[in-house]
Amino acid sequence: MATIKETVKIRPHFPINQNRTIDEAVKFLCSHNISATLVSNDSGEIVGILSEKDIIRKVLYKDLDPKNTKVAEIMSKRIIHVHENEDVNIAKTLMIMNGVRHLVLVDDNHHVCGLLSMRDLIESDLKEFKDLLKKVNDAYYEHEYQPTWRVSSNRVIIETHEPNVDEKTSSIIKFL
Structure with missing residues (x-):
């Protein structure tokens, strides 16, 4: 079981205040080279996620003015958490099942990390x-x-039984 923390480089998160405009949010996303950000209220609590997808679908597509539209008006309020020590495949499944591209990572103290x-x-x-x-x-x-090489149907099979090759590598070799 590979955990998120073990396999993914967790980058720092950059929350933006919900009262900022979409114009400011786009500049924020671009300056940090990110496609989504957490959204906080005035108390610093995380209240949503803002993504490029939100901006395209809820501002540009609807022809809203980015300079007069607040982040709070279009952000995704549904926040899906996953623990940093959770299996990577659980995170993938959560994204697919919920139709999202981002999950909020939390640590043992339920703090956003x-x-x-x-x-x-x-x-x-x-x-x-x-x-x-x-x-x-x-x-x-x-x-x-x-x-040992052999041809089976339309593919080449390479077999090995050497003790120095682990099972996963041996399986890949057999598949080739």
Whole structure:
């Protein structure tokens, strides 16, 4: 079980006040190079999430004036939390089931510790796959095992039974 904290680089979150305008929010998102942000009230409590999707669908599509529309008017008020020590696959499932691209990360004290995006999860998956391919490549070129090649239907199967190759790597090799 890979946890979010173990596999995803959790970046600091940047809340914006709900009374700011959408024009200010767009500049805020761009200056921090983020696609969504947590929204806070005047007391600093998190009251929503503002994403590019919200801005496109609720401001631009409806032809509202970004300079006169407040963040509170269009933000997503439904906040879905996930614990930073939760399984990564649970986070993916929550996003898919709820039709969202961002989840609020909380720690053991239920304090917000970040905003998890679908992109974060994809990057994590790609890194894991890249590491696995490197391991397969290293094992092959360093001759840690002597593969047996055979053709089955329309694909090549590489088999190994060497003890130096872990089960996951061996499975990938067999799939190739």
